[in-house]
Every structure is written in C-alpha cells, then in structure tokens.
Amino acid sequence: MFNELMQRLFGKSDSKDVAKKRLQFALLYDKLEVSDEILFNLQKDIVDVISKYFEIDKNSLKLDIQKYENKSALVVNTPILSAKRVQKK
Amino acid sequence: MEGKVIVVTSGKGGVGKTTATASIGAALALEGKQVAVVDMDIGLRNLDVVMGLENRIVFTVVDAVRGKCKIKQAAIKDRRIDNLYLIPASQSDNKDILTPDMMVRFCKELRKEFDYILLDCPAGIERGFENSVAPADEAIIICTPEVSSVRDADRVIGLLYAKSIAPKLIVNRIVPEMVENGDMLSHEDVVEVLSIELLGLIRMDTNVVISTNTGMPLVLLKESEAGKAFRRIAMRLNGQKNIPIEIPQVQRSFWKKIGQKIGIGR
Numbered sequence: 618m619f620n621e622l623m624q625r626l627f628g629k630s631d632s633k634d635v636a637k638k639r640l641q642f643a644l645l646y647d648k649l650e651v652s653d654e655i656l657f658n659l660q661k662d663i664v665d666v667i668s669k670y671f672e673i674d675k676n677s678l679k680l681d682i683q684k685y686e687n688k689s690a691l692v693v694n695t696p697i698l699s700a701k702r703v704q705k706k
Numbered sequence: 707m708e709g710k711v712i713v714v715t716s717g718k719g720g721v722g723k724t725t726a727t728a729s730i731g732a733a734l735a736l737e738g739k740q741v742a743v744v745d746m747d748i749g750l751r752n753l754d755v756v757m758g759l760e761n762r763i764v765f766t767v768v769d770a771v772r773g774k775c776k777i778k779q780a781a782i783k784d785r786r787i788d789n790l791y792l793i794p795a796s797q798s799d800n801k802d803i804l805t806p807d808m809m810v811r812f813c814k815e816l817r818k819e820f821d822y823i824l825l826d827c828p829a830g831i832e833r834g835f836e837n838s839v840a841p842a843d844e845a846i847i848i849c850t851p852e853v854s855s856v857r858d859a860d861r862v863i864g865l866l867y868a869k870s871i872a873p874k875l876i877v878n879r880i881v882p883e884m885v886e887n888g889d890m891l892s893h894e895d896v897v898e899v900l901s902i903e904l905l906g907l908i909r910m911d912t913n914v915v916i917s918t919n920t921g922m923p924l925v926l927l928k929e930s931e932a933g934k935a936f937r938r939i940a941m942r943l944n945g946q947k948n949i950p951i952e953i954p955q956v957q958r959s960f961w962k963k964i965g966q967k968i969g970i971g972r
Contacts, residue, residue: 631888637895640853644860644899 649682649689656680663693672698709740709817712824712943713842715866715873717858719829721850722878725914725924727826728756729933730846732923733940735790739821742781744793746838747828748803751795758921759784759792766796768803771812777819787923791820801833806840813841822943831865839866845873846905851880851891860900874905876939881910882956893953906939908932909954 651659660680667673678695714727724747731743744767745753754760762782770780770793781791796803816823825842828834839845845866849859859875866873877893884890893907911932917924924933931954941949 633885633888633891633895636853636891637899640856640891640899643853643857647857647861648864 645689646684649684651682667695669701671700674698707821709820710822710844711813711817711842712822712844712846713827713838714824714846714848715827715835715838715862716848716855717829717831717862718855721848721855722908722914723829723848724753724756724826725918726846726848726876726878726908726936727824728753729924729936730940730943731822731824732757732784732787732790732925733937734822734824734944735784735787736925736937737940737944738789739944740789740791740819741822741824742791742793742816742820743824743826744816745795745826746834747826748795748834749797749800750828751797753826754782754792754794755921756918757784757792757923759794760921763794767793767812768796768799771804771808777815784923786926801828801837804833804837806836809837810841831862835862835865839869839871842871845871847873847875847900847902848878849875849896849900850878851885851893851896853891856891856896856899863900863902872902874903875900876906876908877904878908879910880907880954882954886956904951905942906935906951907954908935 660678663680664673664675664678667678668675673695678693681692681694683690683692714723714730716723724745727743731741735741743753743757745751746767747753748768754763759782765775765780767780769775770777777793780793782794784790784792813823825838827838847859847863847866849855863873875897877896880893881890885892893904897904909931911930913927913930914924914932916922917927917930917933924930925937927933935952935954938949938952942951
C-alpha cells in the first residue's frame with residue numbers, strides 16, 4: 618500500500634508522450650479526411666492539367682490517399698499514352 | 707461604446723465550458739463591467755444552476771430572441787455580484803428554434819446594454835454551435851489536457867478560423883503532479899498541438915464541485931485556485947495585458963499532495 622503510494626508519488630511513466638503522439642496522428646488523419654466530392658473535383662483538375670502535357674487515358678486515372686506510419690501520400694496513377702508537344706508562345 | 711460578444715466553446719462536452727462562462731462572467735462583473743452571460747444550450751440548460759439562479763427564471767433567451775419579452779425581463783440579476791446578469795436557456799424547446807441570423811440581431815441589442823456578452827455554447831458542432839458562433843466577435847476555447855478534448859478543440863478551432871475568428875485557449879483541469887510525472891499533457895504540449903494564443907491555465911480544483919453544489923460563484927470562494935485563475939483571465943480579457951499567465955505548480959505540502967493523489971485515484 619505504502620509502496621504503491623510512493624510509486625504513484627514519484628514514479629515516472631511518461632504516458633503523456635504516447636498521448637501527444639497519438640493526438641498528432643489523429644489530427645493529421647482527421648484533416649486528411651476529404652469528401653468524395655473534393656476528391657472528384659481534384660481528379661478532374663489533375664486530369665485537365667496533365668492532359669496539357671501528356672496524352673492520357675482519362676478514365677483509368679486513379680487518385681488515392683495512402684497512409685503510412687507517420688505520413689500520408691497523395692498518389693496519382695495514370696498510364697501515359699504519349700507525350701504532347703508543348704507549343705512555345 | 708458597443709459591447710463585445712465572446713463565445714465560450716470546446717466541441718467536447720464536460721470539459722468546463724459552463725463553469726468557465728459563469729466564472730469569467732462573474733470576474734468581469736467584479737472588474738466593474740456590465741456583463742450578460744447567455745446559456746445557449748437550449749433544451750439542456752445548466753448555466754442557471756451553476757450560477758445559483760435556477761429558481762428565478764421567468765423568461766428565457768428563446769422568449770427574448772423571439773420578442774415575447776424584453777431583454778430586461780429575461781436577464782436575471784445576480785444578487786451577490788453587481789452588474790452580472792444571466793439570460794437562461796429554455797428547457798422545453800430544441801436548438802432549431804433559434805437561427806444564426808436571429809442571434810446576430812439579438813446580440814446587436816445586447817451590445818447596447820452590456821460591455822461583455824458571454825455565450826455558453828453547447829457541446830457539438832451543430833445548430834447550437836452555429837447559433838452561438840454567428841454573433842461572436844471573439845472565442846474562448848476550453849480544453850482539458852486529454853486526447854479526446856484536444857482533438858475536438860482542434861476541430862472547433864478550424865471551424866472558427868473559417869468564420870474569421872482567432873480563438874484563445876484556456877487549458878482546464880491541469881493536475882500539476884501528473885504533468886510532473888509525465889502522465890498528463892502539459893499546457894505547452896496542448897498549445898503546441900493546437901497552436902493558438904493561450905489565455906489562461908486552470909488547475910484541477912475540487913472547489914468547482916463545491917461551487918456547483920451550492921450555486922456560489924467560484925470566483926467568490928477565497929481558497930479556490932481555479933477561481934483566482936479565472937479572475938486573472940478576466941483581467942487579461944479586459945485589456946490588462948500585464949497580468950502574467952500563472953502555471954499551476956505542484957503544491958509541496960506533503961499531506962496536500964497525498965490528498966490530491968487519493969482524490970485523483972478515485
């Protein structure tokens with residue numbers, strides 16, 4: 618009983634570090650949660666931009682948010698059919 | 707000069723919004739300001755009991771907003787603290803009875819009569835939150851050093867920024883012993899994660915329960931550390947920028963320490 622009390626008084630456990638890490642990841646993931654509508658619009662815009670430079674198959678473009686241990690990545694995957702010649706003005 | 711409308715919010719419930727609203731309101735009134743505190747938690751009112759004014763309710767904020775009574779009729783005058791008024795929530799309606807536009811118009815009237823109007827926002831981010839935020843000039847975020855509370859605070863801060871309000875933070879229920887042992891997020895951790903301006907730090911204080919039990923304002927309880935901290939917060943809000951933010955320290959008296967440990971252990 619006394620030992621337990623002493624442990625509680627002086628024992629260090631640093632569970633707050635765990636809390637802080639979990640919190641930071643949770644907030645990161647919360648903010649990366651995007652609605653399907655935003656994702657659809659983003660896909661449309663990306664297709665438009667890439668189409669300026671490459672001939673791509675617009676329907677097979679895939680947009681994905683991949684989560685790793687401590688970061689997230691926006692992955693755009695599309696087969697390139699051919700390069701376009703960018704005309705200089 | 708027109709009064710200032712400040713919303714007290716948190717996202718998460720049960721972190722001390724109502725106690726903070728009552729205490730900051732009372733403290734601002736003790737500074738000699740005309741203060742109205744408004745309970746925006748329609749259907750689940752509690753600011754009235756926390757302030758000990760529950761048996762004097764005749765009209766509510768819903769009546770006042772919808773023009774069923776005058777502001778003066780709905781505002782209950784505190785008998786212990788001069789210049790402090792409570793506009794209670796109604797218990798029989800639900801939050802949809804008010805709209806953000808109605809609240810903006812209502813607060814325009816309140817600004818003429820009071821220096822500070824504190825809105826006690828309900829938990830959540832739905833209509834009650836929108837009603838409370840729409841008329842606000844400033845916002846105070848109440849947050850405890852817990853993962854769930856900080857996360858919800860972050861969400862609410864985002865929503866406030868979207869409405870061009872830069873909120874200020876109060877970290878509530880700090881247990882210095884646990885912070886020292888590394889078992890509780892420190893206020894630095896919370897500020898770092900949320901990255902907003904800090905307004906004040908409140909230690910865990912059993913006097914809050916006593917204050918709520920009796921309806922006696924926390925800021926009038928002389929031995930309450932939380933009460934003192936709220937008074938300093940009010941002074942800072944009221945423009946006294948030279949009042950430092952005191953960091954709750956471990957109380958070194960051995961028996962006090964044990965008492966607190968046991969209190970937490972329960």
